Amino acid sequence: MAKGIKELRFRIRSIRNTKKITRAMEMVSAAKLRRSQTQMEAARPFARKLETLLGRLALSPTAREHNLFETRDKQTLPTLYVVFTSDRGLCGAFNANIIKAAERAMKGENVLIYTVGRKGRDYFRKRVAEKLVGQMIDLGGKLDGTATDEIGNALLQLWDDKKVAEINIVASHFISTASNRPEVSRYLPLEPEAFGLSPEEAEHPVDYILEPSPDRVFDALLPRYLRSKIFLTLAESFTSEHASRMLAMNNATSNCDELSEKLTLQMNKARQAAITTEIVEIVSGAEALNG
Amino acid sequence: MASFRLQIVTAQKTVFDEQVEALTLPGEYPTSEEAAETSAKTSPSYFGILANHAPIVAVLQAGQVTIRRGGRDETVKITGGFIEMSNNEATLLVDAMEGLETVAPE
Numbered sequence: 001m002a003k004g005i006k007e008l009r010f011r012i013r014s015i016r017n018t019k020k021i022t023r024a025m026e027m028v029s030a031a032k033l034r035r036s037q038t039q040m041e042a043a044r045p046f047a048r049k050l051e052t053l054l055g056r057l058a059l060s061p062t063a064r065e066h067n068l069f070e071t072r073d074k075q076t077l078p079t080l081y082v083v084f085t086s087d088r089g090l091c092g093a094f095n096a097n098i099i100k101a102a103e104r105a106m107k108g109e110n111v112l113i114y115t116v117g118r119k120g121r122d123y124f125r126k127r128v129a130e131k132l133v134g135q136m137i138d139l140g141g142k143l144d145g146t147a148t149d150e151i152g153n154a155l156l157q158l159w160d161d162k163k164v165a166e167i168n169i170v171a172s173h174f175i176s177t178a179s180n181r182p183e184v185s186r187y188l189p190l191e192p193e194a195f196g197l198s199p200e201e202a203e204h205p206v207d208y209i210l211e212p213s214p215d216r217v218f219d220a221l222l223p224r225y226l227r228s229k230i231f232l233t234l235a236e237s238f239t240s241e242h243a244s245r246m247l248a249m250n251n252a253t254s255n256c257d258e259l260s261e262k263l264t265l266q267m268n269k270a271r272q273a274a275i276t277t278e279i280v281e282i283v284s285g286a287e288a289l290n291g
Numbered sequence: 292m293a294s295f296r297l298q299i300v301t302a303q304k305t306v307f308d309e310q311v312e313a314l315t316l317p318g319e320y321p322t323s324e325e326a327a328e329t330s331a332k333t334s335p336s337y338f339g340i341l342a343n344h345a346p347i348v349a350v351l352q353a354g355q356v357t358i359r360r361g362g363r364d365e366t367v368k369i370t371g372g373f374i375e376m377s378n379n380e381a382t383l384l385v386d387a388m389e390g391l392e393t394v395a396p397e
Contacts, residue, residue, distance in 0.1 A: 042304035211349035220350040
């Protein structure tokens with residue numbers, strides 16, 4: 001009996017230690033979540049401005065001639081999927097959900113894959129290594145312009161080289177701290193209709209002067225728009241990741257509480273049982289002597 | 292003097308949002324195809340924008356942006372970007388910028 005108590009005591013101690021770790025991780029994620037959420041919200045005005053501007057300009061014939069608007073044959077060329085996952089685990093079903101969504105979207109298509117984040121890369125490398133065209137790992141949940149540019153340029157290169165017919169993004173859409181869901185969205189070719197122009201605006205387009213020339217304006221505008229879209233996607237993905245991890249760690253912490261409570265009760269019962277047995281032994285021994 | 296709203300936005304955040312009276316910007320020269328390679332190295336063609344300017348979108352190259360606000364000129368260095376103006380609201384979208392130092396009026 002004594003051995004059982006010792007084992008229980010040992011387990012309780014290890015669970016309490018685990019709890020300290022999970023709680024620390026929860027707090028770290030909470031801090032990171034706050035930071036990346038601020039960044040995400042600060043990055044939105046730029047992307048939104050560009051989007052409205054492009055919405056107004058995209059109706060012009062010069063824009064439609066631009067190669068980023070070009071539609072290509074999906075029969076002859078593969079579709080590129082850019083999958084945004086996290087570098088680290090312990091964030092609940094975050095990565096599993098994204099990978100599942102990505103695989104559902106890719107089903108039956110001729111695809112190529114570009115992965116952002118270690119988890120996605122490891123997954124796809126193990127299964128369809130020949131379809132991986134590029135990767136970006138170890139961003140460490142931090143947003144910076146260089147990584148964004150690198151991803152953006154790699155995608156543009158694939159597009160310019162006419163290696164792909166379409167580029168789609170699979171990434172987590174941040175809804176609230178408690179919920180996010182994977183979303184598949186079109187990256188290239190650009191669709192003039194997708195810029196969310198209000199009907200009144202579409203009817204009375206702003207007649208812009210384009211300096212120095214329409215071509216130059218589009219050459220400057222479109223890559224920036226695409227980069228800002230990557231930046232925003234990344235910001236949203238990071239925010240979702242931190243939120244998921246925070247929740248997962250919160251659950252782990254409360255599981256630790258529950259488990260250690262249960263084990264403590266079990267241990268106390270075992271200890272009491274041992275004491276009772278001992279008393280009974282002593283009492284019956286004494287009675288035998290008296291008898 | 293008539294004023295207009297100016298917003299300066301970078302990919303990371305909005306850095307400026309106020310009423311201003313005039314803007315001087317580093318524009319690009321229209322260049323022919325063969326001159327395009329060298330055009331990046333030429334000095335920018337500065338141009339000004341005042342209130343109620345016609346709708347315009349202009350590509351900007353690296354240079355100084357001068358903002359006149361309350362009779363004072365302030366200069367900001369930018370690495371490139373563009374300006375959009377319509378309905379008396381200007382938006383300066385820049386890649387990277389440096390300084391919002393006040394230059395004392397004469």
